[in-house]
Amino acid sequence: MIIVMKPNAKPESIQKIKAIIEERGLNAHISDGHEVTIIGVVGDKSKLVDQNLEIYEDVDKIVSVTESYKLANKKFHPEPTKVKVGNVIIGGDTTVIMSGPCAIESRKQLLDTAHAIKKAGAHILRGGAYKPRTSPYAFQGLEEEGLSYMKEAREETGLPVICEVTSLNAIEAAIKYVDMLQIGARNMQNFYLLKEAGKTGLPVLLKRGLSATIDEWLNAAEYIIAEGNPNVVLCERGIRTFETATRNTLDISAVPVIKSKSHLPIIVDPSHATGVRSYVKSMSMAAIAAGADGLMIETHPDPSIALSDGPQSLSFEQFEDLTSTLKPLINLLGKNL
Amino acid sequence: MIIVMKPNAKPESIQKIKAIIEERGLNAHISDGHEVTIIGVVGDKSKLVDQNLEIYEDVDKIVSVTESYKLANKKFHPEPTKVKVGNVIIGGDTTVIMSGPCAIESRKQLLDTAHAIKKAGAHILRGGAYKPRTSPYAFQGLEEEGLSYMKEAREETGLPVICEVTSLNAIEAAIKYVDMLQIGARNMQNFYLLKEAGKTGLPVLLKRGLSATIDEWLNAAEYIIAEGNPNVVLCERGIRTFETATRNTLDISAVPVIKSKSHLPIIVDPSHATGVRSYVKSMSMAAIAAGADGLMIETHPDPSIALSDGPQSLSFEQFEDLTSTLKPLINLLGKNL
């Protein structure tokens, strides 16, 4: 931690800050510049956490030097983490494709989709049973009924299954049926939910919040890992910007940033990010080329009657075309589809 | 709802859309332009909700014409809503000031604050017992112990009290102690929590999400009201932008926008929005002048040792100075402090 004093800070002000730091058993290194004085704090900064140094006289600003997340931090865990979901490994030699409908609508819809995506090479079946919808009047999901179809789909196809959870109730139901929990963008800082998901021990897919910085995202992951659950996979799904040509702006640079700051695997969801079917293929290619460990792609037997997010869902033919286009790229990068 | 076709859309494509609309008992008004054809949909659009018209051939885009929120909409409820919190009315002739510490740290801290803010003219005591913090290692709140101090403060001072809730557990505890529930910015689209807060019947302060549009915010309010609880107060607390001179960007124009679209009262929180104590007074003045129904201001007996958000908290002297500066402005606008 660095404390920057205002120009012409009084010597007493500087001494006061120094005293506060030293009272807590830390060291204060003072650098007198010709314009400003800087105080470097050395030692265990957690002892200073209750002290709002910014409000003392002549203090200009506090600059934080180290990240607040530890368990998610590559500095303290340089080896990449591999997360096992059923028999599928995310973060290893295979580029993992998750696919399925945004919302589970019926047993038939889900089972048809499960068979179709398996045939096209996908590894994990996704499906929403608890849908966070902007309007209370929109379809909110089949809840536990939907989860039971997920389990059935896994039994029929062997694909592990993932479902979004939006409350403790949903978690308690989901753990009976699914292999991986998803925390959605709107709940990325629902810290209560993060802790509860952490406690289950199940692998967790943590989507980035619409306006979350990468630093906040890794702190959210830290909440899950701090419960003793290291099985966290991050999912970039677009951030909110001023641009309206796409639903959100897919921040593909999050892939190399995460790879440089964390050991956690990261996948990309181009369906939600763009909101437009015809952009999904090129953004899938981009994500893979940037080094993503996998993709999440929306599919539906008939996108024209999907109850949620139809305009971005791929039909089965389109999904097959996608995976066959991706395969050579994945192989070029030394991985398997 | 308006369907805009692509230039040179085939007549069969237009007829197909028309047929889909009419099959559902709606009317399709076709306008043939020299560049594009537009189809206006007339009738009960909820019958079309499952139909993703955007994915049909030659459809360019769908333009929504009406808001999805009804109960929060001024069009269907032109009279301003007044929300009663204990003996205080928000949305009436009094500009309501809520104040108190970001986090409740001790019985003494809270009671001292309650007495000080009452003396300075505040109407409602706020205090956080469940703190949503970016890092799992930051102080998370005193939980039910903190709530009990809130109740005690109300008994001593007569001020109604408000506390943020972050989970169903927190709601179940809070309703035993407080007069108003707060849903924080990070939980604005935690729809499960909104519904549970709605069910309590207690007045709810709904903060705007960091990247929530006003339309999404009013839809979130709709979730609460749809549970039979019309006692919703909105709170603008800054949105996330590229600017870093302030913690967030306080969107004061949200005040007149809300007043034109909704009947719900709106207050402003300049403490969280700016994150800087010295900007709180001018932004409080601005909020009142723009027509806000009240303010939420952070105060602390000694901001230098506040466990949360010290740099933006006012001392008691500063808070008294604030209310005495605000009073003539409030009176000029024909209201009371």
Add this chain to the structure above:
Amino acid sequence: MIIVMKPNAKPESIQKIKAIIEERGLNAHISDGHEVTIIGVVGDKSKLVDQNLEIYEDVDKIVSVTESYKLANKKFHPEPTKVKVGNVIIGGDTTVIMSGPCAIESRKQLLDTAHAIKKAGAHILRGGAYKPRTSPYAFQGLEEEGLSYMKEAREETGLPVICEVTSLNAIEAAIKYVDMLQIGARNMQNFYLLKEAGKTGLPVLLKRGLSATIDEWLNAAEYIIAEGNPNVVLCERGIRTFETATRNTLDISAVPVIKSKSHLPIIVDPSHATGVRSYVKSMSMAAIAAGADGLMIETHPDPSIALSDGPQSLSFEQFEDLTSTLKPLINLLGKNL
């Protein structure tokens, strides 16, 4: 300037940075933390400007401590600047109202407006003769013909006049007719134009760019002042965010931020910021209450036929109503309209 080294930076890396700093006659203060080492640079940092320290081995990041603008900086010029435009002083005891049409359309339109706004209490006439328009097919302004009407309007009413300039040609024409030059949002970082405007010696109104930070804005002002022209007035006119209920988001907190960092006057343009006539009054109130030195308000004899930005223009009656509503607030704050 502070150099933060990576955790476990090699001693040689630290010594190398130290050597680079000292070779240039500066001092390096090293603080060895238990996690990271920090190097404070003391002395004239301009000697380091060509040295990209960030790219050396084991350097994590560089933290800048002082602002790059000097002449616009309150630290080096604590007294507020007053800018004289004709006989009007901006930054003094009078809250200055600039008003007029977005685009000058005809002699009659401009003269009628000049008389009407003068009668309602405005101090400066604005009018656009060179319009920066998103589309090349939109009306681009009357150019020098428009400027001649401005001059005539000043002669008839005594009001000083201001016009936006978008090129050196426009500056060369404008200085023959107007009292103040305006640099628009789109040209805030047209550094060539800033220098040329600076050279004229005329007072300059510098609008904030749509996505400019306050720091960049003050650096843009520095370009003008560095040409020997201290007569700069800043104008907040809304920044670009994700919100679509208003055309831009008016960042009223820019007012206290500018007041704390700079000595330059600042006015606010609620017309362009909101893009909606019915929000102009409340945002004008807010700007004044926040401490703005003035306002810029669009007016038009008949907004329904305005060639540019009609939906946000006030009619003369609406403008009179605005100034009479503002007057008591301005007086309350100890100023004159």
Add this chain to the structure above:
Amino acid sequence: MIIVMKPNAKPESIQKIKAIIEERGLNAHISDGHEVTIIGVVGDKSKLVDQNLEIYEDVDKIVSVTESYKLANKKFHPEPTKVKVGNVIIGGDTTVIMSGPCAIESRKQLLDTAHAIKKAGAHILRGGAYKPRTSPYAFQGLEEEGLSYMKEAREETGLPVICEVTSLNAIEAAIKYVDMLQIGARNMQNFYLLKEAGKTGLPVLLKRGLSATIDEWLNAAEYIIAEGNPNVVLCERGIRTFETATRNTLDISAVPVIKSKSHLPIIVDPSHATGVRSYVKSMSMAAIAAGADGLMIETHPDPSIALSDGPQSLSFEQFEDLTSTLKPLINLLGKNL
């Protein structure tokens, strides 16, 4: 154009709008909904341009249906445009790599770079002679001296050269020396400069503004093409968002969006977008995989002493490594490096 009336709009209000439309020789198609009435305008909308329909009584909003750019619009020019720069074709079978220093610092620096990038497979040499810098005290470029080195570099290596222009003066100088002009992000809406660049007939690289929508960007291109110069190449270089881990957020989805809306070629600049050398390779891969027609990459003989943007520049070895990594991907996509 669609006019949406307010709920319960008076019949007279609707008739008035209809009359205004018909007076101008256009047709008004009225759709009476159960909630709102919609009026579709059919005919040549340019006749309505001076009429601000939004301000009439009972009008809720105007929805624009067609884009304002025509010459840059794929609808009216379906074939992809190929732009010839010297002997290099952008938009064809070759993925074009532009490279060189952010700022030209010396003859030797530029010539060394030209030879190194040519050897590594680049096609066009870039170099800045007129630098738009946030602070007036930063290095502003060698101006015409720099341009002369560009010409010399072209003569020595045969590489076509491109330089940013920031004023009419710069254009007048540059056309004597370079093969392509660059309009930088800060000048994307400097419409005067766009027109002057258009008049030269030279190919123009148009960078996207920091907060420009894709629609505004294509309108800026329209300004150039409208001067009779169809040789426009777009360059995505990152947009401004709240994220600070990268300097800007590279919006790679702009590539498929541009490909769907325009016939103009698009390249990507990952150096400026990320501001971090170690992210350049993965984002270059992503851009190519998304379908970009080329890349712009900063290189410098010794990035540690670069006068501008050193932290993002690649050394020659790094650049060679980049092109050899990109080659197999480019070939996989059926193109040549």
